[in-house]
Amino acid sequence: MRTRSHRPRHRGLRILLILLVLTVAGCWFFYDQQNRIQTEELTISSPRLPAAFDGLRIVQVSDLHGKEFGAGNAALLEKVAQLKPDIIAVTGDIIDDSEQFSIIEPVARGLAAIAPTYYVTGNHEWAIREAYTVKSALRECGVTVLSNQWLPLERDGQTMVLAGIDDPNGPYDQMTPTELAEEIRQALGDPYILLLAHRNEYYGVYSDGGFDVTLCGHVHGGIIRLPFTDGLIDNTRRRFFPSYTAGLYPLESGGTLMVSRGLGNGGMAFRLFNRPHLPVIVLRSEE
Numbered sequence: 001m002r003t004r005s006h007r008p009r010h011r012g013l014r015i016l017l018i019l020l021v022l023t024v025a026g027c028w029f030f031y032d033q034q035n036r037i038q039t040e041e042l043t044i045s046s047p048r049l050p051a052a053f054d055g056l057r058i059v060q061v062s063d064l065h066g067k068e069f070g071a072g073n074a075a076l077l078e079k080v081a082q083l084k085p086d087i088i089a090v091t092g093d094i095i096d097d098s099e100q101f102s103i104i105e106p107v108a109r110g111l112a113a114i115a116p117t118y119y120v121t122g123n124h125e126w127a128i129r130e131a132y133t134v135k136s137a138l139r140e141c142g143v144t145v146l147s148n149q150w151l152p153l154e155r156d157g158q159t160m161v162l163a164g165i166d167d168p169n170g171p172y173d174q175m176t177p178t179e180l181a182e183e184i185r186q187a188l189g190d191p192y193i194l195l196l197a198h199r200n201e202y203y204g205v206y207s208d209g210g211f212d213v214t215l216c217g218h219v220h221g222g223i224i225r226l227p228f229t230d231g232l233i234d235n236t237r238r239r240f241f242p243s244y245t246a247g248l249y250p251l252e253s254g255g256t257l258m259v260s261r262g263l264g265n266g267g268m269a270f271r272l273f274n275r276p277h278l279p280v281i282v283l284r285s286e287e
Contacts, residue, residue, distance in 0.1 A: 008142025062217030063262025221261030
């Protein structure tokens, strides 16, 4: 009597098991891409930086979009503290929905407790018509809001300038970056200027203003990062293969543009090979 072969059934079980393992691995990888923060240290050197500020560490928090990394953003705050910043720069889009206001206080107070923290608006705070409310909430939590404003930073008798501009989604008659740069130079001559902005695509404007370093975000690293590309898609203009999406870029003026890939997603966007980004920028003075 012939016995029936069980190979087809065993083969089917193996295939099912492989598919299950691949599904679980794929889900874990996708979750990891959205939620595991990647820190990165980048150095910007310039002979214009006063020697007293050599080694200044700036942690950039950008494009949070209401996301929480643990309760009260505890995981994010822990990562920021580990980077030992001298100052923290929040470059816009902290929320993109009025229902996300509850995240502002714990993250703002937490950041301000680590180091002096400065904020400029992104396009989303203006788009939901809550920019002034967000600014007020941040000020109450100890964050300095820079709305087309600047202030001198002093160390050992030497000075550099920290400036910040509101996103263009703000009032139509607000000061331009070029006008802000002119105001600074009229007051202080030709100081080293660190500018906080939000939009990456205005690199020509930042170059024309002669800013030494500009920190911005906005484009989320091109959402999906593939080899030999600077991101696959511009999440704001929906154009393929954008530029100036992540890291350091030299400007024609001799200044440097630093673009964070951001932390949150916003809307239905997601990340692939592009984990949430928490850079620390170290300024160096060249002799």
